């Protein structure tokens with residue numbers, strides 16, 4: 001359930017499947033959608049992947065930041081940010 005802190009600011013809370021990483025996002029996503037490209041199907045192990053995109057400054061990791069890693073695929077592409085599931 002979204003949680004309102006001020007009149008105009010909504011905070012959504014989420015966590016990974018095992019619960020060791022928790023995040024909060026503020027406001028509204030920059031984008032959202034569904035994708036069924038080869039990468040999304042492979043990553044989600046599903047025929048379609050639903051996603052939202054957020055500005056980095058709207059996202060806060062509230063627990064388990066040390067568990068966020070880098071995917072091999074992103075390292076191969078020369079990226080140095082955290083895992084592709086959380087950060088694009």
Ligand SMILES: [Zn+2]
Pocket residue numbers: 035036037038039040041
């Ligand atoms: Zn895709």
